[in-house]
Amino acid sequence: MQLLDGKALSNTIKDELAEEVGRIRQSDLKIPHLAAVLIGDNPASESYVRSKVRSCEKIGFQSTLIRRKADITEDELLEIIDDLNKDRDIDGFIVQLPLPKHIDEDKVTLAIDPKKDVDGFHPVNFGKMAQGLPAYLPATPFGIVTMLDRYGIETSGKECVVVGRSNIVGTPMSILLSRKAKVGNCTVTLTHSRTRDLAAHTLNADIIIAAIGIPNFITGDMVKEGAVVIDVGINRVEDASKKRGYRLVGDVDFDAASEKASYITPVPGGVGPMTVVSLLMNTLKACRERDYQ
Secondary structure, three states, X not given: OEEOOHHHHHHHHHHHHHHHHHHHHHOOOOOOEEEEEEEOOOHHHHHHHHHHHHHHHHHOOEEEEXXXXXXXXXXXXXXXXXXXXXXXOOOEXXXXXOOOOOOOHHHHHHHOOHHHEOOOOOHHHHHXXXXXXXXXXXXXXXXXXXXXXXXXXXXXXXXXXXXXXXOOOHHHHHHHHHOOOOOOOOEEEEEOOOOOOHHHHHOOOOEEEEOOOOOOOEOHHHOOXXXXXXXXXXXXXXXXOOOOOEEEEOOEOHHHHHOOOOEEOOOOOOHHHHHHHHHHHHHHHHHHHOOOO
16 A cells, blocks of 8 residues: 655655746746635634745745635625736735625626636636636645546546535545546546435445545445545544543544555545645646736
């Protein structure tokens, strides 16, 4: 079994991005600028955004963090988005999810200029991705594809089972792996909470992408020998032995699955860091593609 070390790979890619920023600076071109909008004080969101800001600093990107309290109105948030759409110095931006319940996340997503949608959630980018056209790919699926590519894992002709059908991970992942591309050409089965006899599908899978949001949902007896296991989940479970009172686990029972898998991602340190670095790659792309004349 080989560990798919997302933390190490993301650091390698960050070093590559930092070198590119150095060349941009030497050429006196515009430095990529990523903005993040954080609403409320959700601990997980705080952690994600801090990681994104630190990563920008590490590679030399400009970054802007816009914080607002949870009682912000939907109209006020939409006004912030409109300002970011119009700000020519901002190449791309994200609105960190989840949002307070009184704000319509779909309305917020639709308000973002697709050319600055570095999270890849806007229907314009999603549609282009589905048709195999150039687009900003959703950050987590982009990170997984990059990981499979960098580790040299063959996908062509393989049976892939995606567990979870969200618009953020599961559905775009199924599209990307079925496309005619270097990392693609899979026969993909998209499963979910209503799938009957899920194990019958996963036991046939050469590649399992687990993104259902349930701790240790994929057990060892659901994984065939030699399968590649990508665990997208990050769940808190109570653990009195830990100082903070909990530990992080994925959607896969790592100990059991790792006895059968040929490759497997850890949690934490697997897919998570690749999501952040994918956001940076999308921001660099946005900076290159915009017209600053």
